[in-house]
Amino acid sequence: PAKLPPPYRIKVVEPIPFLSADERRLALAEAGHNPFNLRADQITIDLLSDSGTGATSAAQEAAAALGDESYAGARSWFRFRDEVRDLTGYPHILPVHQGRAGERILFSSLLKPGQICISNTHFDTTHANVKLAGAEPRDLPCPEAADLDSDEPFKGNIDLAALERVLTGPEGHRVGLVLVTITNNGLGAQPVSMANLEAVRELCQRHAVPFFLDAARFAENAWLVREREPAYSDWTPRQIATRAFQLADGCVVSLKKDGLTAIGGLIGLRDDELHATCEANLIATEGFSTYGGLAGHDLERLAQGLKEVVDPAYLQSRAASTARLAQMINDAGVDTIQPPGIHALYLNAGRLLPHLAPHEFPGHSLGCQLYLDGGIRCAELGSLYLGGMDDEHRLVTPAPFELVRLAIPRRVYTDAHFEYVASVLADIAKEPERVRGYRIVSSPPLLRHFKVRLEPL
Numbered sequence: 001p002a003k004l005p006p007p008y009r010i011k012v013v014e015p016i017p018f019l020s021a022d023e024r025r026l027a028l029a030e031a032g033h034n035p036f037n038l039r040a041d042q043i044t045i046d047l048l049s050d051s052g053t054g055a056t057s058a059a060q061e062a063a064a065a066l067g068d069e070s071y072a073g074a075r076s077w078f079r080f081r082d083e084v085r086d087l088t089g090y091p092h093i094l095p096v097h098q099g100r101a102g103e104r105i106l107f108s109s110l111l112k113p114g115q116i117c118i119s120n121t122h123f124d125t126t127h128a129n130v131k132l133a134g135a136e137p138r139d140l141p142c143p144e145a146a147d148l149d150s151d152e153p154f155k156g157n158i159d160l161a162a163l164e165r166v167l168t169g170p171e172g173h174r175v176g177l178v179l180v181t182i183t184n185n186g187l188g189a190q191p192v193s194m195a196n197l198e199a200v201r202e203l204c205q206r207h208a209v210p211f212f213l214d215a216a217r218f219a220e221n222a223w224l225v226r227e228r229e230p231a232y233s234d235w236t237p238r239q240i241a242t243r244a245f246q247l248a249d250g251c252v253v254s255l256k257k258d259g260l261t262a263i264g265g266l267i268g269l270r271d272d273e274l275h276a277t278c279e280a281n282l283i284a285t286e287g288f289s290t291y292g293g294l295a296g297h298d299l300e301r302l303a304q305g306l307k308e309v310v311d312p313a314y315l316q317s318r319a320a321s322t323a324r325l326a327q328m329i330n331d332a333g334v335d336t337i338q339p340p341g342i343h344a345l346y347l348n349a350g351r352l353l354p355h356l357a358p359h360e361f362p363g364h365s366l367g368c369q370l371y372l373d374g375g376i377r378c379a380e381l382g383s384l385y386l387g388g389m390d391d392e393h394r395l396v397t398p399a400p401f402e403l404v405r406l407a408i409p410r411r412v413y414t415d416a417h418f419e420y421v422a423s424v425l426a427d428i429a430k431e432p433e434r435v436r437g438y439r440i441v442s443s444p445p446l447l448r449h450f451k452v453r454l455e456p457l
């Protein structure tokens, strides 16, 4: 049967800039060869993040016009709360302006200094917020995740045996939280199976440790469960998502992804006492508990976005579009983490550019080349981001892989944009040795990748 097109058409458009090669070279140099420092109007295709970059629908904008901006008890809050309660089943819902605000409030209320937070992989802000709470973030991804090329369906899973070893071992009493990220953004956008979540719940219950979801991409995880976990093939994505939330004690969610909005987040909780602590913190730092740093119109867009994001036709079309881009890229001779996820593709820059050593930052070099050749912006996930450096900014411990993430904004780019991206990559893959390495010129002490400046070698 013919492949179905996306279940929407385009009504409002925004022009994208096309700079000359000289203009791009100048722009990148002025940005210290760090794409984070580029101006958006210097970028043709922006694949830096899928966060807050999606298109809203006509129904969301219509709902936004009804936004109730009352300081407390706004109509829009109740619409949002009821939608989230229905989706997640959690009795307590706290709105926050974005995911990391939820992380800060939850971790500072739940984690005690010296405790350990275990995850399949902490996202970078999640990692930072666990540390700010005085606790230690520890990643226990499943062993299958280490093979970038295998077709294992659930490489986002947590390593259950390793989790059990920590819980039953000498450090067991220090574990304050198990946080499973669905899908696993830090490790190739790979999904987590329901069987894995069920086993985590069982272990956490046995050891009386709270189990939470970092559910920024809950709908995309649900779609991949439906596709890849036979027991769920006739469940709807929404039913699968609800079941996942039911297995956990609570969640933190950045709604800038599967909320289909530019801003927003939430904390979902069962525990009354934890809710009271988080709510006090929320009111002091984010806003009253019926808006949490969001405007009424944001809450309205979110309530509608959460309905649209679990539409099987939308998820099917988005997953197929990412898979087609992966196929085009692989056909051009560039390997990506397999199997493709939904919100992003991860290019294996280390393999494409064997002439560059880790200290020359092959992932960063490929990202810069994509900008120089095609005005495409993306993010490095390799030694520049994850490697250990000495005081002179020299790489001491390389990252395990040299990757580049192409994040796919929701409902924004068409297959024609992706054909362009693949063709720029294909040209690089024909002559990879012309891609030059980089060295660090200056670097901030914290969250290096955002503000680092480099120069080509």
Ligand code: F0G
Residues within 6 Å of the ligand: 048, 049, 050, 051, 098, 099, 100, 101, 123, 125, 126, 181, 185, 214, 216, 254, 255, 256, 264, 265, 407
């Ligand atoms: N958790 C995960 C898994 C995320 O991917 C993000 C953000 C956050 C938490 C934090 O949420 O941005 O709303 O404060 N990820 C974006 C990205 C920034 O590009 O992957 P936030």
